[in-house]
Structures are given as C-alpha cells and as structure tokens.
Amino acid sequence: MINIGPRSSVAAFDVDAQNCFTPLCPDELPVPDGHEITDALNSQAKLAQYRLGSKDAHPENAVWAATSKRPQLSPVVGFENSDLHWNIHAVPGTFGFELLEGLPAVTEYDFFVWKGIEPDIHPYGACFHDHAEKRSTGVVEFLLSKGVKTVVVGGLALDYCVKVTVLQLLRSGFRVIVNLAATRMLSSDTGHSACQEMQSAGAVFVNNSDEIKVVDEPCLSNWSH
Template sequence: MKSALLLVDIQNDFLPGGALAVAEGDAIVPIANRLMPVFDHVIASQDWHPPHHLSFAAEHDGFEPFQLTELDGLQQILWPVHCVQGTPGAGFASALDVAGIDHVVRKGSNPRIDSYSAFYDNDHRQATGLTEHLRERGIDALFVAGLAADVCVKFTALDALADGFDTTLIVDATRGVDMQEGDTDAAIQAMRQAGVRLADSHDLLAAG
C-alpha cells in the first residue's frame, strides 16, 4: 500500500498571532517535519482566498466574525479576513520544512464559496484535482494532519474517505479552533465513526 501525508493549511494566519489563530497551532510544525520523510509523497493544502472573499465577515455589513449567514444557498460561518492570496498570512509556517513538500493544493480561491476540504469546495461544485493527483501516483492510503481539526482537517479527511482512500488522522499533529468547547473532540469522533483511523505520530515514526 502506497501512502501519502497530507498537511492541511499549516499557514501563518492559523498560527498563534495570526488572523485566525488556532491555539497551539505552532506545536504541530515540528511533528509535521519529522513525519515527512516517512511517506512516499507529501502534499500540503493552502487556503488561498482573494481579498474580498464572501466568507469574510468584513464583506457583510452588520456581521461579526464567527456569526452565521447564508452564501449561495449554503450556511456560512463568517471568518476574520485570513489567508489572502500573496500575503504573509497565507504563507506556510516559517518553521515548516517546505523542501519536503512534493505538491501544493490551493483552495478557497472562488470568492463566492468557501473550501474547507483539500478535495472540494463546500458544495462539491468543483474539485481541486487532489484525488486525481493521488490516483495517478498509485496512492491508496492517506494520512492527514494540520489545522484545524474541527474545520478543514475534518472535511478533508471525510472527503478522502468518500473518494476511496484508506484515511488516517494523525491526532497529535492536529489542533482545532474549538469555537464551541468540545468541537475538536466531536470532530475527531465524527471522523472515527465515519471510518477514519486514528494514529499517533510516535507510532508512525517508530514503524517508519
């Protein structure tokens, strides 16, 4: 079985001090660096929003970040402005070993729809090409880590599973937003119940 590591959105705006900071988001960077050499192929996803993306609360008069609205028929959480194309916030964490990344998937560039998953936008209207990329390389097992567990990591892992990949979440290499207390734990359990395996980086490193 040929495996790949998928690092989800390890970008400056999701690290402490960033526009949409995930608590302890920086703690996963050294784990990701240690994991990369274990895998046949390493992919990183990158949130890549145009400046006026409609998922930003700033684009909606009277709304604050983390409030809900509707966008083209879909419920939408409104976010702080983050990961705008070409800005430092959209860049990968400076401590991330980008030389170990074989392929980058950018998502969220359509201003009218958000894209949590590294595979599809939130309404599955458009694919990123990641499934085809993996299949062309004979990869059938995907190990997912990154930010944030209860948003982009969750939807990425569920789409990977739905597209037929043997999918494993590396729990200690993932952190969550936890907008509501318990969101991260609930997301991990939802992934597990759907069929995503759970693993710890120490076990993978020992096996590798």
C-alpha cells in the same frame, strides 16, 4: 503500532498549515498552539512516498468576511459555497498566508492546492473547490494515479479544514490516519465532535508518527532471476 503497508502506497498531507491559523496572527483565525505542529508534520512526511499540501488563499473582499453586524460564525445567506462568516485570513502576500516556518517551500511538495480564491467560495476540504464536491482540486486523482492507499493527515484546524479533508478522502476510498501531534483544534467542543465524526466515518487516530509503521520494500535489483 499501526502497520500501513509499503511506503510507496503512503502519502502525507499538510492541510492549511499556515501562520493565519496560529497565535502568530491573533487578528485572523488563531488556533491555540497551531504554530507548534511543524516538527510533527515533517516527521509524518518521512513515512510517506508523497507529500501533499494545501493553503487557504482568500481575497479581502470575500462575501463571508465577518463584520460587527455579521460576526464570526454567523451564517452567510445567499451563497451556496460560503456557509459561515469568518475573520479575513490567508490573504496572498501577507504573513498569515505563508506556511509555518520549517515546512518545505510549496514547490517542494509533490502536489499542492490553493483553495478559496473566489470571493464567494469558502471551501474547507482540500479535495474539492465547492461545497457540493463536484469540482475536484486534483488531490484524489493525483493519489489514485500514484497508487496511494493510505493518507496520513495533519494541519489546521482539526475541527474544520482537516476534518472535511479527512472525510473527503475517506469517501474517495483511501485509508486515512489522523496524526493528533500534527494538528490542533480551534475549540474543544467542535474539535471533539469532529473527532467523533471522522472516527465514525472510518478514520484511524494516532498520537504521533511513532505509532505508525511502514514496510520497506525489497530492492528489485537485489532479486535473483
């Protein structure tokens, strides 16, 4: 059991929990069992004072779009904010763009990020729009303004957007807990490597939210003066 302190200092982060990253969209970027994380994301949110979310939001004319000549995972040349070719995914207005069924509406989150709308920019992490991490999405600033110390993270996929978001949060000074029940990996090779990288950087892993304990703070109105 991991004690993460008072609920008021805890945030939960749903990273790119979208249909496009599940078998529901087999022509996009289907992560095995990616559609099965909703309950775990909702469970971890109950531990937190704040719930954050992010979405990929990509145009169909993206420079990183995979083709027969430039297959998925081949390198992108000439664009500093796009590194690999990917199948087109998360186009606004499509089913793949939508959050997984059972998650809140985006307007019900305490903070929400859309990333990657520019055709030449394909970020992974949800804390910065660019690969050099100079253009903030506002996530770090929001968390700091609310006094958050610990962020519990889940979403899709573990080996890409979740990993980079976790590393960005760690570099920003937060304690980060990765909830394995609330995430899935695109492949076992990259997934296990990602876990090692996150753990080496200071991330803590739990199998599910039952392994996390928050401390309920006393009600000030009941204090005697």
